Amino acid sequence: MKFASEFRDPVAARALLTAIAAKVDAIGATKAKPLHLMEICGGHTHSIFRYGLDKLIHEGIEFIHGPGCPVCVLPMARVDECVEIAERPGVIFTTFGDAMRVPGHRKSLMQAKADGADIRMVYSPLDALELARRNPGREVVFFGLGFETTTPSTALSIQQAAREGLTNFSVFCNHITVPEPIKALLDDPDMVLDGFIGPGHVSMVIGVHPYDFIARDYGKPLVVAGFEPTDLLQSVLMLVTQIAEGRAEVENQYARVVPEHGNPVSIAAIADVYERRPSFEWRGLGEIDASGLRIRPKYQAFDAEEKFGIGYATGRRNVPEIEGCACGSVMMGKLKPTGCPQFGKGCTPEMPLGALMVSSEGACAAYWQYGGARVAAE
Template sequence: MKYVDEFRDPDKARTLTQEIHRPVERIARARGGLQRPLQIMEVCGGHTHSIFRYGIHQMLQPEVEFVHGPGCPVCVLPMGRVDDCVALAERPEVIFATFGDAMRVPGSRGSLLKAKADGADVRMVYSPLDALAMARANPHREVIFFGLGFETTMSSTAMTVLQANAERIGNFSLFCNHITIIPTIKAILDSPDLRLDGFLGPGHVSMVIGTRVYRFIAEDYGRPITVAGFEPIDVLQSVWMVVRQIAEGCCEVENQYGRVVPQDGNAQALSAIRKVFEPREFFEWRGLGSIDQSGVRIREEFAAFDTERKFPVANLQIADPKSCQCGEVLKGVIKPQQCGVFGTACTPETPLGSLMVSSEGACAAHYRYARIDTSALYGPATAKVVA
């Protein structure tokens, strides 16, 4: 397929839905009936939005249940780090540059958007290179770039630091909150609360790190994983690939997104990451707690570009509001609509938690799309889980 409308074809979607049902029936017969739906975690928030935007969850119910994973980097940012951002942005000598979806994430002292409204010089950028350009244009100001995200954005941040080093730009630094996907998946698999049958692997992260790194999921934990694209046909085909593996009793790493994701990743991007960053001993995640080796920091040779070495950063651990259940949603324990404040006290206009703020947040996806009925386009789910 060459054109995007081919990846959104209702006829192809209906065919794939029927094909998914065949291995599900085989699994049910082999087990003497399914006591629960097959649970597949989509690690990436981009997949969550595709699933709800195109009504894929309605097409497959009740044969397959999607479990939302912690693949939204804005969503897993703890409140203490947001407070650190606000404190840095409030310094009079600082221009604080950030991606737009981090502007409204609430901390205990408010958000970066509120800090901007109160007079802080907070500017939205589309790339870390935009922040570097600000540093060139404002040599008497300190420009801090808020670096966050998985390996997808980590590579561009690393290359920006290398460029700043090559140009010897002394008024640019990085507040590093980049995180890594592999320790996170391991923490999920070790969680006693989850009963997962398989994974949809993240497409954009895998474009950088490749697919080989996921072999431990199949070999050590006995769970199939398919790296998936983001269009509805991509997601449906990937679900079929995972369910087929379960029916055949095998566990492998498959790559549905081969038009973008290479097996060994992007060598140039990985090289830049290794040059600039090293693993932190641990990093705090919202809802998941502290995970060993799950974050990165700037290496000593690039210390001049490390915000945490230039400025005092409190790095306090602050608990989320008790009414907000973002942590349980991030771990896949509950669905967004099961949170007591979902759609009432917590909406995209008045968010209490990060999952309602981010463009990849599960709560935002549920709020925006879950009430849309797509059965007229694709037809209702026809499969029945055998009790």
């Protein structure tokens, strides 16, 4: 398979592992005192475990799992607000499948659907637009969530709705941005991080320069990486090479997909439709300044928060997490999923306590799928 199989070549992977080991030995990192490299994206976390890179790589490298799962970082209050909108008469609530089983304080969207709410899984906000066209007597709400990767498609859908004059379509906007939580982690005195594996899909939209502050202000290297095993190994080699040479730069391993300055059409759509929120709550990280997006006043007719008087429009937030759930610590890289006392016991994919166990990019789901179930049983 072109553009995939060549990045899964075992010969190339072994060569990269050997080169990484030589650099790590030269740095003097060991299992007792490893280099801590954070992969920000949950897709990278799953690739690392799917291909066993955590076991193949030099023991002087420790992967730290970051807050790069947009479903996982959503606070419970926002899930509760989704349910509240969905349970209103006349509403068709639409969402990506990842969000269906994320627990809220009262119930998940899946449970609300079972209780009679009209909740439908869609593959794109354009599917929600089509539902609005076909159901003029119903309010169709799209659950807009995700990092910069999914933000443009929601923005373009809102622009299309405005052109058509659709009055029964709105977006519950929970789009968030990547650079701000990285800064929050770097400002945490308890975090020990030596470098970052930068997100590939997000960077495809925003380019590489939004990460410049990481190298410039904090002296930490970042390498934007692809998702195949040799992509990740090459990005690790680029990071340890920088560390060995005393450099801190932003580099782009995923240049075949990620342009330096991002996608101008997507960036323009985002700028037209959204503005920064003063702050936004992240699970485990709390309120982070300017880390969330909201719909601009010119598109207020399509803002579900304003239309339904919910969310930050009313100031309701900070619903406490379920007792015993350590999702916040896992997302901050302070705890491995298997270190959570509920992992594989009170929290499983069938009966999850937290979003990290049910999201396709969740760290707990990765651990469970690729060996954590065995660990939990031991």
